[in-house]
Amino acid sequence: MIKLLKYFKDDIIECGTDEAGRGCIAGPVTAAAVILPKTFKNDVLRDSKKLTHTNRTALRKILEKEALSYGITHIFMETIDEINILNSSILAMHKSIEKLSPQPEHIIVDGNRFKPFKNIPYECIIKGDDKYLSIAAASILAKTYRDEYMEKIHEEFPMYNWKKNKGYPTKEHREAIRKYGITKYHRKSFRLLPEQLEMKF
Template identity: 40%
Template sequence: MKRRTDEEISAPLYAYDADIRAQYGCFAGVDEAGRGPLCGPVCVAACILDPEDPVYGINDSKKLSEKKREVLFDQIVEKALAYKIVFVGPDIIDRDNILNATMGGMRQAVEGLDIVPNLVLVDGNRIPAGLTMPAQPVVKGDATSASIGAASILAKVSRDRYMLELDKQYPQYQLAKHKGYGTKLHYELIAQYGIQPFYRRSFLKKQGYWPEGK
């Protein structure tokens, strides 16, 4: 089977965006990374792509290799008309819950763009409250819209880079390996070394896991 080129991979996503742009003009895509882990921030990105200078290969970040995401990240940052990346920390997640924290981060990301879009496309089935411009949810949007796909890559790479830096400070938790997700190894390391400020205590309590005396 012939391997698809980057242009062929992202062509349907750019075609979807072209239809949206024909109706609304300038619009932004928004996505997040890191809703599920036990620790670290949830990262949200908003992105307005330049239709005259496309980034080929964009797709749902989960379908791309780490190496490919890194390459695309740099291209998106270079070519996008505007983008904004926001980190929402464990303290906010514990206070507001992960859904509200994510929605708040999405609103911050959109409001932080240097260009005000006429429309915001949000990955998933919800839109943030309080947006000052129209918004539409797009289920599986990161595999549907190039703009949402670009935002998913910005969010995923940014969070992974953050976790790699955190791993250097706390190597005992092996964060570079699991990125904070609730793997068997991660739970074993929490039991051994305890809870640090970067943990989402609400997640550990909800799952009935709270190391005594840690």
């Protein structure tokens, strides 16, 4: 197992940021930003997609207790439809970083797209959630908080089975849209039905 790196720059306050739910057709896109203490160690922590639900839940508790600071932000469907999913993902990351105290002096971002935040230097890192601890931590918090939200709204519209698919465009989810139509939680700017999904989004 590859050991994740602590920092991109270790002599300043650095945060990692990541989002969850970008490819979903329902629910918010959720981002987190995390500053870990210099002493933080964890051998299980990595990209949230590579961990079990049990591991993610346990890690969330550890991170909430041990992180120097963390911020989490949901950007909801109306905004996603208005400014698009990429801009919404970056906005969620910006708002999460804004919640950090102290503010970071350097930002590391999962992926290859970001916009400057308050003139703080940043680095985009492809698959950063499986290379750096703080980005992995952000991926855990973003995913667990978003999953929790989707499980909550599942109670309102159980026919879409969001507690299982979390708003991703599974066959079952798309068939439910065909049968019941869309809800206030669906992203209207996305291709929602099978015949609309011939092109990847």
